[in-house]
């Protein structure tokens with residue numbers, strides 16, 4: 001059965017919404033779990049204890065394909081002829097490749113102008129998506145695409161779409177598979193719109209209920225300092241899942257204050273430049289299920305982490321560097337122990353955002369500053385080409 005060759009659908013019993021003859025697959029989910037001692041040393045973790053789950057080998061070069069195969073399947077099931085998303089780049093590249101290859105639906109993407117890495121924009125264009133630049137950022141683009149989808153009956157493929165998150169659960173199934181179904185101590189993941197972290201929490205909750213694992217790993221969600229709504233709300237305001245009833249007044253008040261101050265997100269890690277994460281509530285559940293922690297890291301820490309992954313592993317895009325930076329920070333804070341087994345999720349391919357990578361290695365502070373860092377303060381790169 002060809003479905004057995006998909007890194008997502010070979011786990012199809014764990015998201016049984018799709019009849020087999022409706023499933024849309026383009027070979028997603030061929031990922032690698034790499035034990036990496038170079039990065040372990042950087043993060044202060046014992047030799048053999050740190051793993052990198054590289055999602056860059058997906059067809060469109062990011063973890064999004066895990067979810068988009070599921071959303072595309074559901075779009076086909078309901079007969080959608082038009083699909084759309086807002087994106088910081090990877091979601092649009094992913095949706096565009098599914099639409100382009102299968103020919104099942106037309107793809108419309110909304111991106112914030114100047115807010116998307118060229119590698120990603122070129123994918124959407126090349127795969128034939130109608131690409132609209134919005135005057136604003138991702139948060140504005142998402143608001144607009146939701147309105148357009150509502151009004152025009154277009155199938156929305158952002159992570160508000162629950163079928164997408166079903167597919168993204170498979171990222172955790174493959175991590176466990178790679179570890180021989182031994183549960184690690186930590187999963188560390190960058191947080192943007194918080195779809196991934198939400199999906200991971202759901203995956204572990206269900207696996208435990210099914211008796212397939214006996215304990216749940218701890219989850220660390222890492223924001224960029226310039227896009228740190230989750231960190232502020234979880235750590236500073238004490239917002240919690242609270243059995244499905246997080247304090248709505250606290251959330252409303254936070255966003256009211258943000259609006260007052262025109263609180264735009266700003267980080268070089270453009271993939272996670274998001275201040276109004278739509279999956280906030282679902283992520284709170286994941287944090288509750290996984291005894292989670294939340295941290296934010298500076299752009300400098302993110303790019304240093306990314307350089308380590310490039311030097312010792314397959315490389316990754318800037319946002320993915322947040323997981324390594326986060327693991328290092330949590331280790332320094334004594335929350336992760338040196339003997340812990342830690343899996344850092346590398347969400348996107350090394351080639352997605354060459355501009356930032358080259359500027360970093362050539363020590364071009366001005367280029368980095370222009371690229372949108374809130375407080376660019378880069379020293380020399382620790383690793384130089």
Ligand code: F0G
Pocket residue numbers: 062064086087088089090091092159190191192193194195196197271272317319320347348
């Ligand atoms: N890493 C990369 C490379 C991403 O592209 C994204 C999100 C994230 C991390 C954050 O994941 O939203 O599940 O918390 N990118 C979206 C996009 C927003 O439009 O491509 P999340």
